[in-house]
Amino acid sequence: MAVSGQGQPAARTYRHLGAFSPLVDLAAARHGLFPDVSPGPDLVAGIRAALGVLDLDAPRAVVTERRWRDGDLLGEEVSWSVGFGPRTRALVLRPAEATGPLPGVLALHCHAGAKWFGKEKIADGPAAAAEQVRALRRRLYGGRAVANELARRGAVVLCHDVFCWGSRRFPLADMPDRVVGYADDQRRLAELAGRPLDEVAHYDIAARFHEHVVAKYCGLLGTSFAGVVAAEDLAAARYLRARPDVAADRVGALGLSGGGARAALLGALDPGVTATAVIAMVSGYADLLDAHVDAHTWLLYPPGLTTRCDWPDVVAARAPAPLLVVYAEHDELFPLAGMRRAHRRISHHYRALAAPEHYTGAFVPTGHCFAVDTQELAFAWLDRHLGLTAR
Template structure:
């Protein structure tokens, strides 16, 4: 920490010294999974999950099966299992974790296609964040059994507006009036997302009182999904990989750190030291990464590298407005040292893209090549 107070610490100067017992980057890696599960308050993952098939389709070389399962609370989870058309044998499994993006009406639809036409808000979102691609479909066409699912708070797992308290309704009504006054079209998806934004903070309080957290319940959702895919007959043995961009990257970091069975991890545009983020970047991030108490566990790149020598791919977007380049470089150095210490330097792959905050086409290609080369 420099002598100059960082922007996100203004007004609470000195608190860091009172709360942080050790530097972010001094934790023994074997301690991290247990500490992380405790801090996130992650509810227990069930040993088995009943799965229902609710439909199937073929589209552009991909065969899809709609799945549904219950996590034990809230709405049921809808997921799609995607494979190449005509493939009959088991394939390497990959769970693609959708991002946050301020778009909660849709979850898995941000990364996967089923219906024509694709909803207009999703088309625009993909153009900005995924080079216009439905990345899960692309990975399936390339020879993987790909599962996409809605995390708690998104898509099929979203909280109905009628369940939201008066305070979030009031905040949302003010923003909707501003949209209309500016002449912006307000469709069903936009209206839901406007309501969901203030409700996220209120839900975080509720989850905290219950002894868990946004990150904890989402990590549980994701570990259930990895188990669903790993146990499916369409999936080859040996564990599944996980990949995500932005908030999905945060989900990949946490799920991987908390799991003994994930075989490889991809984190896209979601990597920096916490120290770098403290200089004016915290406001841009959700509870998925900035979970209360996480600073007691380890630095973010240490959490990402906690399962070394497990194969790890990190995509860095050099013009990312949500992370400082200095924080990315510092994170890369920490991860590199962790993998070198584990005698597995070759199992960590960093891809630097001249890109804004996105999982851009060059990074998609680099990740797929790396994934196909990773040990199984």
């Protein structure tokens, strides 16, 4: 064991903290990071308080913008207000021939460092998907529109834009000059290199840095970036359960990466969510300290949350509610040791409640993506717990 000059064990050095690494131990001693907690109402209340979740009630002034049929699917585009910012746009997809109330699933779009598009990343409307969307799907979703594929299995699937994405994105004109100026600089460099950026790529560069600004505003207002996103997802879940074609007692949430963080928070905070599937977004927090912090969104780091619990505790906060966590073994954004630690912790929570069968932790040999085989695994799991109608 390495020792310091005073004969004490040397503090661990973290790659992105360097000489400041002792801050970790000091903070842990002062605040009690990642405490040992158990699922239940107290934990859920603590998570809600740490996030500063706003109470948005149900969506207001819901409008059906258009309807269409695409072969075996019926689609609707709906919009609503959450009381601030532009109207939320959402797609609702369901099997064309199904009758009676069906299970509902909130398909939550990912982050992916791309905010020009939201719901379109995983859901097809009546128009062809943009090439930028098709490229993202090839990289992250096996080329599929996941929401449409899930609807074909027999669910009413809701896919909505959320705070800062798609119809809910900030216009460049409202971003600080420094943020837009940085994106402009990157566009000029790309042009000089013979790789010009289109409007979408230019916007996404700005939006990536703008998230830090938005997170500051959220903190100033007593909430958090994750808290605002969670509030909008909670409102969307209320809308889905209120639809006459949805069986309100059979509603699930599913998401990859940033969408997985959204699913985890929604599953923790909403007792009306029956089953939650989190794809490639779970690790113990302590394992992220060594060079895995920078890659992630503010959705994963609500200030103050780590003094109340670890991230796996959030994911399992409503145990024994059915939970699927998919761990991508070759995920470049999460260390395998952290995934394994999270799996052990979640398993412990479910065993302690005598419900180990309600938790499925699946390790798959992929990188950070929601591959077709993994989608089918998740669809089958949702079928077991929600009773999808297609067979």
